[in-house]
Amino acid sequence: MTAGLDADELLASATADTGLTDYADPTLPERFAVAVDHLNSLGLDAKGIAAAAQVCGWLLTSRLEFIEDRNRYPHRRRSDRCADVRDRRTTFGHNTDACVDVR
Secondary structure (H helix, E strand, C coil): CCCCCCHHHHHHHHHHHHCCCCCCCCCHHHHHHHHHHHHHCCCCCHHHHHHHHHHHHHHHHHHHHHHHHHHHCCCCCHHHHHHHHHHCCCHHHHHCCCCCCCC
């Protein structure tokens, strides 16, 4: 049997990769764990698990970097911050096109 994804390990890896910890949402780890449980229920093979881990890591690090940018440059207009993320051409950037401010 192939080991599944571990939400805590993925979150820790994103923190280690970026040196950042602020997701701007204290419920994110719990909600992310629900998503990981769903991925684990799909019966992914080893390649699928590796691909899912890569995408999860990418999304988590993108969010950490986005929140850090927002915290580092609070004087910038919301539309400028959103344009920066859209310019990165990431899934996270595309998902934030609506630019909902989480403050």
